[in-house]
Amino acid sequence: MRLLLVEDNExxxxxxxxxxxxxxxxxxVLQTAEQAIAALRANRVEIVVxxxxxPDADGLDVLGDMRDRQDATPVLILTARGxxxxxxxxxxxxxDDYLVKPFALEELVARLQALLRRPGNLLGxxxxxGNLALDTVARQVFIGDxxxxxxxxxIAVLEQLLRRSGRVVPKNLxxxxxxxxxxxxxxxxxxxxxxxxxKHLAExxxxxxxxxxxxxxxxxxxxxxxx
Amino acid sequence: xxxxxxxxxRIIALHLLAIVVTSICMPIALDLMLNYAARQLxxxxxxxxxxxxxxxxxxxxxxxxxxxxxxxxxQFYSEAYGRSAxxxxxxxxxxxxxSLPGAxxxxxARPQTKRFEYFAARSEASEVFGVTVKADMGGQPLxxxxxxxxxxxxxxxxxxxxxxxxxxGWITAPIxxxxxxxxxxIFRRALRPIVAASALAERIGPARTELRLPETGMPxxxxxxxxxxxxxxxxxxEGFRGQREFTADAAHELRTPLAILRTQIDMIADRELAGSxxxxxxxxxxxxxxxxxxxxxxxxxxxxxxIADLAAIATEVAAYxxxxxxxxxxxxxxxxxxxxxxxxxxxxxxxxxxxxxxENALAHTSPGTTVEIAVAGAGELSxxxxxxxxxxxxxxxxxxxxxxxxxxxxxxxxxxLAIVKRIAEMHGATVSVADRQGGGAIFAIRFAAVTDVxxxxxxxxxxVL
Numbered sequence: 001m002r003l004l005l006v007e008d009n010e011x012x013x014x015x016x017x018x019x020x021x022x023x024x025x026x027x028x029v030l031q032t033a034e035q036a037i038a039a040l041r042a043n044r045v046e047i048v049v050x051x052x053x054x055p056d057a058d059g060l061d062v063l064g065d066m067r068d069r070q071d072a073t074p075v076l077i078l079t080a081r082g083x084x085x086x087x088x089x090x091x092x093x094x095x096d097d098y099l100v101k102p103f104a105l106e107e108l109v110a111r112l113q114a115l116l117r118r119p120g121n122l123l124g125x126x127x128x129x130g131n132l133a134l135d136t137v138a139r140q141v142f143i144g145d146x147x148x149x150x151x152x153x154x155i156a157v158l159e160q161l162l163r164r165s166g167r168v169v170p171k172n173l174x175x176x177x178x179x180x181x182x183x184x185x186x187x188x189x190x191x192x193x194x195x196x197x198x199k200h201l202a203e204x205x206x207x208x209x210x211x212x213x214x215x216x217x218x219x220x221x222x223x224x225x226x227x
Numbered sequence: 228x229x230x231x232x233x234x235x236x237r238i239i240a241l242h243l244l245a246i247v248v249t250s251i252c253m254p255i256a257l258d259l260m261l262n263y264a265a266r267q268l269x270x271x272x273x274x275x276x277x278x279x280x281x282x283x284x285x286x287x288x289x290x291x292x293x294x295x296x297x298x299x300x301x302q303f304y305s306e307a308y309g310r311s312a313x314x315x316x317x318x319x320x321x322x323x324x325x326s327l328p329g330a331x332x333x334x335x336a337r338p339q340t341k342r343f344e345y346f347a348a349r350s351e352a353s354e355v356f357g358v359t360v361k362a363d364m365g366g367q368p369l370x371x372x373x374x375x376x377x378x379x380x381x382x383x384x385x386x387x388x389x390x391x392x393x394x395x396g397w398i399t400a401p402i403x404x405x406x407x408x409x410x411x412x413i414f415r416r417a418l419r420p421i422v423a424a425s426a427l428a429e430r431i432g433p434a435r436t437e438l439r440l441p442e443t444g445m446p447x448x449x450x451x452x453x454x455x456x457x458x459x460x461x462x463x464x465e466g467f468r469g470q471r472e473f474t475a476d477a478a479h480e481l482r483t484p485l486a487i488l489r490t491q492i493d494m495i496a497d498r499e500l501a502g503s504x505x506x507x508x509x510x511x512x513x514x515x516x517x518x519x520x521x522x523x524x525x526x527x528x529x530x531x532x533x534i535a536d537l538a539a540i541a542t543e544v545a546a547y548x549x550x551x552x553x554x555x556x557x558x559x560x561x562x563x564x565x566x567x568x569x570x571x572x573x574x575x576x577x578x579x580x581x582x583x584x585x586e587n588a589l590a591h592t593s594p595g596t597t598v599e600i601a602v603a604g605a606g607e608l609s610x611x612x613x614x615x616x617x618x619x620x621x622x623x624x625x626x627x628x629x630x631x632x633x634x635x636x637x638x639x640x641x642x643x644l645a646i647v648k649r650i651a652e653m654h655g656a657t658v659s660v661a662d663r664q665g666g667g668a669i670f671a672i673r674f675a676a677v678t679d680v681x682x683x684x685x686x687x688x689x690x691v692l
Contacts (some may be wrong), residue, residue, distance in 0.1 A: 080479040082519070083474070083478065101482040166550055168547075211553055213545060219550070
């Protein structure tokens with residue numbers, strides 16, 4: 001998985017590169033906006049990690065150049081500023097995610113993986129969590145190596161949750177995905193599907209837990225995150 | 228004493244006073260001058276008559292004085308005509324010649340030093356005005372009296388003088404009032420740029436520091452004031468910018484080494500050591516974040532047209548904080564209305580306020596409990612927990628900077644609630660703490676007004692139409 005890291009602090013770049021390499025990324029490091037723009041125009045990478053505070057320009061200029069060229073490569077912004085306006089501006093300019101320094105390496109890796117799992121980005125991904133695996137193409141769920149039977153709606157819910165595992169999937173997003181935007185959904189339709197999914201997973205011994213956040217949505221996590 | 232605050236009303240007041248004084252004094256002065264001029268005219272007319280008579284006066288062969296007036300003139304002085312009269316007297320007062328019946332003098336002779344002396348004589352029927360002229364006829368001193376009956380004086384002059392007030396004098400007041408009206412219009416026009424500048428100045432605030440008052444079109448007297456105000460605004464903007472830049476630079480300088488440290492810790496193989504170092508760096512990072520938030524809030528301003536939806540903020544914060552809560556075996560929930568509740572404000576800042584409240588609640592509750600974020604349609608956002616609550620004695624302190632109930636507890640600088648208070652104040656909202664029924668605390672942020680966008684628009688339309 002080829003990743004471009006644009007970060008001017010050499011020590012931080014070296015550390016991040018090492019950490020990301022350990023998570024399976026092939027990392028190229030560039031230190032200026034000019035180099036980054038030139039490199040991104042010439043080559044394709046799967047994902048970009050972009051620091052905003054670059055010596056020659058604002059990291060947003062790199063992002064702007066990409067989006068102007070219709071380059072939809074996912075971009076995760078790193079910033080040391082994290083001011084009240086920055087996040088909004090970054091997301092408005094077309095960034096896919098945003099992390100304020102300092103952050104846990106684990107968090108960065110998880111977010112990068114979430115961005116790469118996005119629909120339309122990579123086909124034929126197997127989403128894994130704990131002893132659970134979902135083949136998004138075959139629409140088949142496994143516990144370990146053992147295939148288990150779930151309804152298409154349950155698989156759809158599970159896929160949404162797994163694509164953002166460790167993070168909250170808003171309830172209305174689940175409803176939109178299940179029924180499309182046009183349809184009016186009974187308010188407890190999603191709840192029913194999640195309830196059934198949870199029951200089935202428990203029955204087959206999956207070591208994952210689907211947490212309900214009342215009024216917000218659902219979050220799937222490996223069993224260690226107990227509620 | 229009456230105080231006039233506006234320049235125009237001050238000018239009008241003084242102007243009115245001037246009008247009153249002028250409309251009294253000017254007609255009086257004009258009347259006096261007119262009377263004087265009329266009198267001078269009479270005097271000259273009388274002197275001319277006297278000179279005319281003297282022309283026809285000579286000494287006869289008998290040495291006696293004689294007056295041979297042409298017929299037209301004689302007619303003029305005739306008794307029948309009765310308007311004018313003459314009499315010639317010698318210095319002793321003896322009447323030598325007279326047009327009056329009984330050869331009378333017009334007025335008794337008096338010793339006279341000046342060549343012309345005017346007199347007024349009153350008889351039973353009329354008032355006579357005349358002049359006595361000292362003359363000399365062949366070495367013989369004479370006094371010639373010429374008079375005119377005032378009852379028959381020149382009618383035209385008479386009328387003008389007598390009826391001055393009613394016919395002409397009154398015009399002064401209306402003319403002055405008209406002038407005042409014109410002046411008011413002129414003043415208003417002259418002050419228009421100042422009124423416009425005031426309206427502009429009204430909009431200058433922390434959010435719009437780039438606005439400056441226009442110098443063009445300003446009256447010269449006001450330009451120095453405008454310039455001084457603009458310079459003050461320049462300095463103010465400079466100060467704001469300096470503070471903002473400092474905060475941004477400080478953020479970068481503080482967070483970069485923390486990020487390096489954090490990443491290094493994440494790569495330590497010894498899990499136990501990494502875990503304890505991570506806790507330290509996390510509380511350090513939180514402190515830095517809160518300090519930077521505090522500094523940023525000093526200069527942060529809410530845009531004029533910013534609208535924030537409390538319901539959306541509540542959901543977003545809950546989703547953001549859920550992994551942290553779940554990792555502590557706690558839960559978060561959003562209760563209350565799901566419909567948008569719009570207030571004037573900055574969503575990011577309000578989100579931080581709620582986040583601080585939820586983090587605070589999580590720090591004070593035990594595993595197995597749920598922290599709830601409640602949204603009320605009336606413009607209220609509250610965070611409810613099942614912790615120990617806040618003792619009454621502490622309630623007024625907890626929103627102060629660096630205040631902590633327990634100084635030994637790690638990972639808290641006592642800034643979180645101060646940030647919440649500051650953000651609430653920026654939004655014209657209040658933050659308060661209360662006991663929750665069944666145990667726990669309720670922190671509530673109450674907004675002064677909920678922005679109902681539709682009715683606000685309607686209202687604007689109404690005022691425009």
